[in-house]
Amino acid sequence: MPKKQVILFIAVIYAILFSACDMGNFESIGSFTVKKQKSCTVVSDGIGRKFMLVPRGEKAPENTGGATVIYTPVKRVIAFSTCDVSFLVGFGILQEVLVGVTREKKDWTNESIRKAMDEGKIVFIGDSTLINYELLKSVKPDIVFTWNAAIIPLLEDLNIPAVITNAQTAMGLEAQIKYVKFVAPFFHKEREAGVFSNKFLKTVEYIKSKTSDVQQRPSVIWGDVYNKRVLVEPNNAWVAQLVKLSGGKYELDDVEGASCLEITIERFFLAGRKADIMFTYRSPKTGINTKRQLAIDNPLMASIRPMTSGQIYSPKEIYYESYHRLDEIMLEIASILQPEVFGVPHYEFFQKLQ
Amino acid sequence: MSMISKMLHALGSIRFAVYLLLCTAVLLFTGSVCQNIEPGIFVPLNSLMLFDWLRTFGLENPSRTWWFFLLITVLLLLGINTFICTALRTAKIIGLRNHKSIMAMLFTLSPHIMHFAFLILMTGYFVLYTCGINSYNNIMKPGIQRHVPGSDIRMELREASFYPVDHSVNESLNDLHVDAKCTVVFFDDDKSDMRTAGLNRPCFYKGYSIHVADFNPKKAKSMPKDVWINFTIRKNAGIPLFIAGIIIFTVGVLLYVTPVLSKRKTNPDH
Numbered sequence: 352m353p354k355k356q357v358i359l360f361i362a363v364i365y366a367i368l369f370s371a372c373d374m375g376n377f378e379s380i381g382s383f384t385v386k387k388q389k390s391c392t393v394v395s396d397g398i399g400r401k402f403m404l405v406p407r408g409e410k411a412p413e414n415t416g417g418a419t420v421i422y423t424p425v426k427r428v429i430a431f432s433t434c435d436v437s438f439l440v441g442f443g444i445l446q447e448v449l450v451g452v453t454r455e456k457k458d459w460t461n462e463s464i465r466k467a468m469d470e471g472k473i474v475f476i477g478d479s480t481l482i483n484y485e486l487l488k489s490v491k492p493d494i495v496f497t498w499n500a501a502i503i504p505l506l507e508d509l510n511i512p513a514v515i516t517n518a519q520t521a522m523g524l525e526a527q528i529k530y531v532k533f534v535a536p537f538f539h540k541e542r543e544a545g546v547f548s549n550k551f552l553k554t555v556e557y558i559k560s561k562t563s564d565v566q567q568r569p570s571v572i573w574g575d576v577y578n579k580r581v582l583v584e585p586n587n588a589w590v591a592q593l594v595k596l597s598g599g600k601y602e603l604d605d606v607e608g609a610s611c612l613e614i615t616i617e618r619f620f621l622a623g624r625k626a627d628i629m630f631t632y633r634s635p636k637t638g639i640n641t642k643r644q645l646a647i648d649n650p651l652m653a654s655i656r657p658m659t660s661g662q663i664y665s666p667k668e669i670y671y672e673s674y675h676r677l678d679e680i681m682l683e684i685a686s687i688l689q690p691e692v693f694g695v696p697h698y699e700f701f702q703k704l705q
Numbered sequence: 706m707s708m709i710s711k712m713l714h715a716l717g718s719i720r721f722a723v724y725l726l727l728c729t730a731v732l733l734f735t736g737s738v739c740q741n742i743e744p745g746i747f748v749p750l751n752s753l754m755l756f757d758w759l760r761t762f763g764l765e766n767p768s769r770t771w772w773f774f775l776l777i778t779v780l781l782l783l784g785i786n787t788f789i790c791t792a793l794r795t796a797k798i799i800g801l802r803n804h805k806s807i808m809a810m811l812f813t814l815s816p817h818i819m820h821f822a823f824l825i826l827m828t829g830y831f832v833l834y835t836c837g838i839n840s841y842n843n844i845m846k847p848g849i850q851r852h853v854p855g856s857d858i859r860m861e862l863r864e865a866s867f868y869p870v871d872h873s874v875n876e877s878l879n880d881l882h883v884d885a886k887c888t889v890v891f892f893d894d895d896k897s898d899m900r901t902a903g904l905n906r907p908c909f910y911k912g913y914s915i916h917v918a919d920f921n922p923k924k925a926k927s928m929p930k931d932v933w934i935n936f937t938i939r940k941n942a943g944i945p946l947f948i949a950g951i952i953i954f955t956v957g958v959l960l961y962v963t964p965v966l967s968k969r970k971t972n973p974d975h
Contacts, residue, residue: 367789377760377765379746398842399752400842417854500842500935501844501931503842503844504846504933507850510927552943
């Protein structure tokens with residue numbers, strides 16, 4: 352059998368296969384992607400919509416491959432998510448670029464945001480479910496970062512690109528760490544994003560190295576019971592993966608899907624019976640600061656183990672505005688789970704319900 | 706034997722086919738393991754075209770995707786092997802046509818016709834995943850027009866109506882919309898054409914299929930009351946090949962089965 356000819360044939364096939372490849376720098380970040388090309392960067396958002404980021408002063412190519420062209424750096428942005436706002440804080444460009452938010456001034460802890468809202472530089476455009484589109488239009492944003500895909504047609508009417516910043520499945524730990532690299536190209540902050548991302552990765556490595564020999568692994572659940580619904584973080588979410596890395600055991604390890612996933616009350620109680628620690632979604636703003644208050648608010652929660660003999664933690668408002676300090680958040684979660692290894696928690700991002 | 710002839714015989718040999726099938730089995734098993742370790746890399750295969758995925762997610766994660774590149778090569782070789790083997794045997798059978806009746810020849814050819822049909826079907830799949838269009842999340846409100854991807858055709862959502870369920874046992878399910886029906890208008894040059902689409906009832910226009918993937922409002926009494934439909938737009942370039950492959954395969958099956966059945970009728974003891 353002429354082996355050399357067959358091998359040559361296979362080599363030719365591979366040459367054809369890769370000849371059309373643009374070996375530009377491609378990175379996938381969960382459902383998001385970033386691809387650096389010669390004169391632009393092509394990103395795809397959480398639902399796969401493509402955007403071609405072209406530096407101001409340069410001409411967009413004629414064939415954009417269906418991508419929406421956005422000229423960068425973006426100068427005026429409306430952000431629905433506190434996560435995206437926190438990265439603007441981290442990049443040091445909050446005052447320059449943020450022009451609209453969907454939370455009122457009283458709901459922010461960041462003083463610079465509150466001050467900018469007082470001065471009218473950042474506008475409250477309405478709650479995320481009740482946007483004032485006239486106000487949104489008057490603010491003249493270059494783009495809107497939103498999780499709500501339903502507003503895409505309305506914004507298209509106004510000629511404003513909408514970038515969807517959440518995905519159909521919850522972001523894993525690696526994706527959450529690298530998400531800053533998706534936001535960065537819009538503002539030409541790729542170097543800063545690299546610094547943040549490396550810092551977060553080093554923290555993960557540090558946590559992993561310290562918990563490899565841990566014997567006692569507390570059981571953890573992350574979720575809450577509301578009036579008629581039970582919402583939890585699934586096993587593929589970054590918080591669940593962090594719990595496992597930090598020397599914990601995530602009880603909902605058979606649940607996969609989007610963040611704030613609805614499960615049955617029976618499944619929640621099955622996990623709740625075994626859990627030592629529970630993280631809720633409710634912040635102190637809801638008025639729940641003690642276990643007793645939580646039990647009164649929802650009697651169904653009274654019998655789960657974190658309530659009777661374990662620990663319950665709720666995130667403070669600052670937690671939601673501190674994704675640029677993800678390394679500190681991760682260390683605090685690790686110290687809650689393994690105080691002997693990481694020291695007593697500082698409780699900067701979470702409060703322990705007494 | 707000339708070099709080309711040797712190569713053709715080598716590529717079309719049964720021995721080579723067996724090696725390729727063994728490689729396919731090993732690579733598929735490896736793939737099932739790799740996919741379980743990091744499924745997120747492979748999820749975009751549902752929406753991206755094959756070569757787009759290969760040069761992005763595929764090249765970004767070589768330690769998890771190397772088996773996929775090899776599998777494509779092996780399957781391509783398997784296709785070539787099947788084609789050459791079938792073509793050589795078909796040529797031989799046609800060469801013996803003077804020694805057989807037409808029906809006998811067609812009967813002998815029928816498995817090879819089925820092989821060719823199978824190759825056409827696989828080519829259809831290949832064309833679908835390399836040349837097709839798969840456009841997700843085309844969210845449209847009534848009155849808004851947008852371009853159909855890859856064409857100058859514009860489409861507009863005209864009307865949308867929603868159908869709630871009436872659940873006699875679980876009242877909390879009442880009011881939920883379980884279906885949406887909408888009218889889509891296509892504008893192509895000066896012409897316009899209307900189609901109706903619903904959940905699991907796509908509409909078709911000039912090679913495109915328009916599927917309803919999601920809609921709003923989800924309940925009859927819903928806040929907000931925004932009306933929108935999320936369309937998935939596909940262009941299935943491989944459909945003509947599928948249909949051709951199915952027709953040819955059916956012909957092959959009939960050519961094989963008919964003489965067998967008629968033999969049993971004339972000789973019931975056999």
